[in-house]
Amino acid sequence: MTRPNTILEIKDLHVGINDKPILQGLDLKLEKGKVHALMGPNGSGKSTLANLLARKEDYVVTSGHIQYLGEDLLTLSPEEAAWKGVFLSFQYPVSIPGVTNIQFLKSALNATLKAQGKPVLDAMDFLKIVKDKMAALEMPEALLYRFVNDGFSGGEKKRNEILQMSLLEPTLAILDETDSGLDIDALKAVATGINALRNENRAILLITHYQRLLSYIEPDFVHVLSNGKIIKSGDKSLALELEEKGYAWL
Amino acid sequence: MTSSTDLNKLLDREYQAGFVTDIESDTVPPGLNEDTIRLISAKKKEPSFMLEWRLKAYAYWLTLKEPDWARLNIAPIDYQKIIYYSAPKTKKALNSLDELDPELLKTYEKLGIPLREQERLNGIAIDAVFDSVSVATTFKEKLASKGIIFCAFSEAVREHPELIKKYLGTVVPYTDNFFAALNAAVFTDGSFCYIPKGVCCPMELSTYFRINAVATGQFERTLIIAEEDSVVSYLEGCTAPMRDENQLHAAVVELIAHHRARIKYSTVQNWYPGDKEGKGGIYNFVTKRGLCAGVGSKISWTQVETGSAITWKYPSVILQGDYSVGEFYSVALTNHYQQADTGTKMIHIGSHTKSTILAKGISAGHGQNNYRGLVDIKRKAKHAQNYTQCDSLLLGNHCGAHTFPYIEVKNQSAKIEHEATTGKISEDQLFYCRQRGINAEDAISMIVNGFCKQVFKELPMEFAVEAQKLLAVSLEGSIG
């Protein structure tokens, strides 16, 4: 199914929390098939943007627009946004003791399929699909029967996020500091998983602090967020410049 | 954050079992005195020892004062306004379900209690108690072939008086407490179960209670005896119709496990909780106690409570035999204006005894949940071990959760660990689920189920499914 070219368009977005302004006039456009990296110093508003796009309700949008697939994103609840193909890989995935991973993944996938008017999967079909995807991410099957993220290492948590992305097949994938807390091997496995999910119908927004991840996932565009605005955009070489010169350079 | 209206919508489930059966009852006028007791005993055709015991208990009850209800808010109970006996009129003893009053059968079907075909498929033997009278017991022959006795308590009094005489009141004597004394005087029926030596009961034994007639108190008495090396799993489920005035339920359950015997007693209780304003509903005061008399014996109490206006019960285990084990697994949900005061007592007497307590409380609406537990290690109880975990989940800001454990240790070789936590479902967990497409209602249900998982795992399969459904229904809309 072909999608419109523009997946996400943000215009002059102003967002605050608890009367404190965070995003102060953000513009961003993501087109299908492209990977955009969003970099910036701590406190610049990167996670705010990520969580806002996933429809976390703590923020106040004082002005600006966000169009997702031609629709006003801000009218959607978190689950509605999810059903329409928005996916956020969390920087710190929360654990849910008592709920097994397999139970969680199946509920999420079936809820989404149902909302999209597609047939839901039974236990057997689901198990087959998830096992294949886990193998591709080098995730041991035992993780299915553990409680969601409970006692998972950093690498296991991030892989679990990418596993979910792989299952839910989003249109817009926002990956919030996916590389934080990972050693080289985990980083490589996660990056491989993400690269395998690049396709011409999907837009990926890669939020990262360091250039390191971008050596493994080559972005089409790099943007720098500072003081709530995008102050510079460029291609992947911008990331390398930043690495050399630091954010203060801008 | 989801608005509280969504939450409230979800919390307002309609009580499913709130219908009344239209049936002729054989009722004794309200009020309690010696004559009422003699009447009950006569109607049940009891041998004289039973009447004597009842009268002694009644005399003792008259000397007692109603207990002080710490933290419970209850209107006084008028014991003279209660009807102590109400039996559906059946003409003769039943030999098969076909002879059962069709109205009664319909009642049980409406409640989803399979007295007919279904139970044959599930293989559960059922004894149905309707307003104080055991109505039918299925599977008698199959059990009888193994020497297992599973019948109405009143039948046991008539047919097996020697067993009744030997064990009745040995675990909960009528002097135990106010409601135990009342129950001993006016109990009308309940279940009796005897598993002989070395027998593993081939099916789960089940009883359903229902309080139907207006102003009836329901006073059941259950006695389960497991001889050496025997095993039995018993399920107790309860429902009641919607009524304006409160109804009283004061039961006594006694369990005795001999050497290496194992008794598992599970309850899924769904009494009418009172309407949203807290009017009506059941007062549920129960004394349940198990005696691990034999070496290596084990008694497990598992319960899921989602109803009743006021609950007051402490299933206990007396760990008398060396190496005996007591377990208590509980999920208690209070919603609307329900109040629960529940918990357990583990009394360690023998050596190398072990107890495990896992209590999960969920408070929603204006519900108040109290856990009161006692772990008592007696002086001679060597190498006793206890592990207790009490967790409370608060859904919304108008409910309360209170934990009052008592740990009393008189032997230095004991090893006791107790932990408790209270909190709410985290916003982060909720958002995580919703971002993955699971809507708020389902997310809460899933997280609450996860919260209760350790307890549900202990329930027999059929009950586990019922319990999960019950919880899901009760919780729709409970976001804080």
Next chain:
Amino acid sequence: MNLLTPNLDSAFKKRASHISALSPALQKAQSDAFSHFHTLSFPSNKLDHWKYTDLPQQSLPMFTPPIAIEPNVPFQQLQSLLMDPHSLTLVLFSNEVAVKTPDQPWFSANPTSPDWKFDPLRHSSLDALNMAFSGNEFHIRIPDHSITEAPIYIYHITESFQDPVLINPRHHITVGKNAQATLIEVYLSVGQSPSFTNTVTDITLAENACLTHLFLQKGSPQSLQIAKIHIDQDKHSQYVGNSIMLGGSVNRAAFHINLNESFATCQFSALQMAKETQRLDLDFCVQHYKPNCDSKIISRSVIQGNGKSAFTGKIAVQKNATKTTAQLENKNLLLSATAEANTRPQLEIDNDDVQCTHGATVGHLDPDALFYLISRGIKTEDARQLLIQAFIYPSLQTLPTVSLPYLENLIHEY
């Protein structure tokens, strides 16, 4: 139920006429208090909060306030009991001032205030008894914005005389806005005859006040040391409290802390060391009334001989107290076959936006750990000491540093 206390009754009557002349209002308040005491009688095991205290019911009615106070023990002999003989010090003998470091504006002794009304939710019969017989109240006032560098020491020494003596110390401690102070209170009972110290203390912390407090009880074989400490905290105030019980016939302290305004914090550590036939009872309660308050309680009990410890620790969070964090931990070590531990951590939570936990354990010295130490050449007795010290270590973390050497000695004696 009316109590037979002929000694107390006659002592009360004797004082009454004297007090009445000075202040009729006080006399009336004390009469009321005494009649409340009579109605309730001494607390017994039937009261839930006194369930494990084991007050010697038979001998209680024999206690009576001393007639004349003449310290029998010369002050010089007490030097060894004092932590720092050169510091800001107040020494009270049977509740009469014996020694006071000069130039102390922070301390005053005033006649007992008649402003007292019995409150069944707050007062026990011993509060009433204290009020009935209290002659003087001692006030310690730390002015606003003052920072007292040196700790303030108060030694309460109760001596025993031939007749069983009852002392009723009554204190008010106020720490002003933005003020800081360290207060070390040592309750010592000396002598071989029975004595009963029945203390009632009120502490108020104003906005942003900070008080580090050590409440140490060390008695004699026949002493009863009972204390009730009530603390009210204003916003942003900090109370760092320590309760140490080192035995006597009965040591009991009931701490009731009210976090009345937001951002108040309470950190409380407790240590009980019981032996012989000692009864040590800590009854702790912290009430969270407003949002954003934190409380943390750590407690350890070590019991040997025929000793018995009791711990009741309640965290109560009221409806409006959102964003509350509260933790409580109580651990008990039984060192003999006849030792007994009773513990009741409690939670009463009426607000959902909280994180509250509690935990309690009861056990014995880990034989594996003991063996490990011994196998490395450490003598058995020393190994035991090491493990016991390691066990009590967490409860000593909030003590005023100056008190540590003194306490080390006392604990070592145990």
